[in-house]
Amino acid sequence: MRFEVLAVDPASGLRAGLLHTAHGSVPTPTFMPVGTLGTVKSLTPVDVRATGAQIVLGNSYHLALQPGVATVERLGGLHNFMRWDGPILTDSGGFQVFSLDQLRQVSEAGVTFASHLDGAPTFLSPECVVDAQERLGADLIMPLDQCLGADATWAETADALERTQRWWQRSLLAQRRSDQALFSLIQGGLFEDLRRGAARAAATEPAPGFAIGGLSVGEPKDVTAALLRATLDELPADRPRYLMGVGHPQDLVTYARLGVDLFDCVLPTRLGRNGTVWCDLQGQRLSLSRRALLGHRGPIVPDCLCMACTEWSIGSLAALYQHRDPLAYRLASMHNLTILGRVAQDLRRAVLYTAGKTSMHRVALRNTRAC
């Protein structure tokens, strides 16, 4: 993996970059749709690409339980299993295990938890998490981290942070493949001094990129922004920064302007499957369950280029959703992902344009060379 920063906005921290992987290059900032179990739910890879997405995320926790790492291996690895030949990022499962709440037990060795599927006791260590991700075969992989709730004390957070840092060292030692980028994962809860210290420590590591976890977990947005700013302050500019679990159009703008390059979140597709579509670039919501929409002949967003907006009226989409046609989930998911793709593209073009770079040809050429 190689990362290029093409331009930085001096007025904010907004960057335009290119992330080169063995499966192609990704212009940043970018949003990564979440393909929990190997697909972005209800979408084909062609659908996903049509939204402008160029990298997708898989959850190694979910994949390990269902259909199992061995099955994915048998089917030719994650790229083959997902039918996605572009870059893939897998997460470590730390956050998923954390969200199981009562079902888990954390020790220095790792995390024991009951599977959300059948309650079977399962153990995750930093080593086996790296092993699973190496066998899955994503381009970017994440180390196991210990997550905490928003109500954790300073001492609890400091403890968890130190454990996450020790786990990171074990993850590094466990890594066997040299063709995957194992990111350093920065925690520190809602405490600025811990965040800053964690980032400063990570900056000295040979990590190819940085994942920032444990933010946007319910705290006010200005707190998120302040903690993020403190974290990014300490990170080297030449490596990609990935803010985990953020995917609202307005949040993308706010945090990309602080210097974040990569985002992921289930929000756009989960909203889509629940019939909620964003009707502008600010992420204003519209529910397709409203009866009053049935007669509406216009598209959700007039200049949106997604299949839902170019081919279907709001009225038709509402009718589809109201009789629970799976096509509605697909179209609404594609629309929401297209909105995020558009926001990311606008941000990127703005900073390249401001920097006087003729972005389009330059990027296209570099992209071609890198693939």
Add this chain to the structure above:
Amino acid sequence: MRFEVLAVDPASGLRAGLLHTAHGSVPTPTFMPVGTLGTVKSLTPVDVRATGAQIVLGNSYHLALQPGVATVERLGGLHNFMRWDGPILTDSGGFQVFSLDQLRQVSEAGVTFASHLDGAPTFLSPECVVDAQERLGADLIMPLDQCLGADATWAETADALERTQRWWQRSLLAQRRSDQALFSLIQGGLFEDLRRGAARAAATEPAPGFAIGGLSVGEPKDVTAALLRATLDELPADRPRYLMGVGHPQDLVTYARLGVDLFDCVLPTRLGRNGTVWCDLQGQRLSLSRRALLGHRGPIVPDCLCMACTEWSIGSLAALYQHRDPLAYRLASMHNLTILGRVAQDLRRAVLYTAGKTSMHRVALRNTRAC
């Protein structure tokens, strides 16, 4: 509407035809996927076309309840609402109302029933059924008929048949649009003399085509075939014959060889949504819910050209289905429809080939001219 018979197999009754409508021409025999509420569930029109289907069916009963005929009109009519610019057939609702069972009351005026959605009392007459279908705007439309169960006596069946025939006369009188083909609908239950009489009467009518209802409702297949043969014997050869509610690959072969041109059924898409795919042209079933399929790297049918078979392994499809990804319903539905499309195409090509016709170019040219 205009119908051409291009070739007939002298050894069976198999015909190759072309059905010309204002929205394009359809090579027959053909299977019509069912788009109950305006979509073939989980598929876009592009998906439907990719299966080889060239005409689709909408249920006027379902559309009238949800989203309502007025809403479809406001959204530009059924073609616009469905985003389907090819031919459409709508049924009358007679069979749907019949399947509501206890909820209905039949009189000479029409049928009163409780909506399956909210129990609201609803009335269907031959006239309002034609009116609704004229407002929806399909190319082929059906008159209201009185359906009976397989246990109906001769006298009950004769009564229902006569009422269906009187309703047909009222339907003809109610028709205002001249650009829709109102088929004559032949009933007669499981009684050969009634079937034959009904067909003989229909043959004298100015109907542009014939729909055959009330068959394949649970009776043995040789009974269906005998009754169908009796019906088709009495019908003129120059008009299309539509066998309602039949959609198994083997049934398509059997009944097309008796001289049926059009078929419809929810079977392929309902099976698909339940994770059952046909794994050969005989309609052998395979359930994607089987855990043992997870490691299987091959396609469902090696030489099937559908998206499921060309892009996905059985293992990936099984994984998709087993975690309830709506994409599985889409892919399985497309596969099953493609199998039926292939069966219909094979039948057609066989009879044209046998008749010494260079079907492909001839049909393509005619098709172009007709559009």
